[in-house]
Amino acid sequence: MIIPKVSICIPAYRQPELLHRTLQSVITQSFNDYEVIITDDTPDESIRNVLKEFLPNNNIRYYRNSIREGSPGNWNVALGHAQAEYIKMLHHDDWFSDKNSLSKFVKMLDDNPNADMAFSATNVCSNHEIKYIHSSTERQRKKLNRNPLSLFSGNFIGPPSTTIFRKKQNITFDPHLKWVVDIDFYIRILIGNKHFIYNAEPLVCTTVGASHQVTRECEYNRDVQLYEWIYLYTKVHSSGHIGFEGIKCIWNLLKRHNVESSGELRALGVGHPLPINIKNIILFQRLMKRFNKFFCSLSAS
Secondary structure (H helix, E strand, O other): OOOOOEEEEEEEOOOHHHHHHHHHHHHOOOOOOEEEEEEEOOOOOHHHHHHOOOOOOOOEEEEEOOOOOOOOHHHHHHHHHOOOOEEEEOOOOOEEOOOOHHHHHHHHHHOOOOOOEEEEEEEEEEOOEEEEEEOOOHHHHHHHHHOHHHHHHOOOOOOHHHEEEEHHHOOOOOOOOOOOHHHHHHHHHHHHOOOEEEEEEEEEEEEOOOOOOHHHHHOOOHHHHHHHHHHHHHHHHHOOOOOHHHHHHHHHHHHHOOOOOHHHHHOOOOOOOOOHHHHHHHHHHHHHHHHHHHHHHHHHO
16 A cells, blocks of 8 residues: 555534535645545534545545544544654645645655644635734744743644644644643644744635634633643643743733632642642732732722
């Protein structure tokens, strides 16, 4: 069996019309040494029916999950079926921006054998219209090259559809996470190898603001945000990698959500014991509030 150069992993869940758009963007690529892995979490036949238009196609492999894996479990199922040297994630509601996108993704890794990951700028779209271009700044990339934990300040890489990486990394998405699952994934790749490649062209189009997206469930959910950021911080801290960006992120997080005790975090299921840095931040912020109340009472008297 001939192994292709790239595995395009498309985890699918409902929205067959969006998957159709994604596959149309794939089959028109000028680079065609690829396989398409579609893993289907949908309880009905809607996704399989879309594929009837594209099959038989020896490049496309379809897998129906016997039970719903959810996000990111379904992503990992797709990764598990990938055979190629390079893995290109492409969510079912994202698509290549033009016919040469895949060749440019492949070229980034081909031309830079010391890098295990590459990413591009992105056309961010709503209702098929480009709203803006998401890109990283040179300053952000320099910080990322020095320390992968600079991603604690914000995900300037973007969603997984903006990336391509080498299969040899053998890294999967953490099933405990949904909101910061991509940040965690990028940090683990870059801790292993800080070299990455960037293309300022928007090689993919990504969807924003859609009701079906997991981010809509997490965006304003205090418990999810606290649990996931504390979980990620604890995970990275235990591996011996942490710095100012991580501490600053947790400081702002705890302040924004008015966390006053470690017990509040443990009640969310965050592992025990908490890193001493987090306990100290909670204690210091609590003391600051008391001092502020004290001085305000003095000023009022």
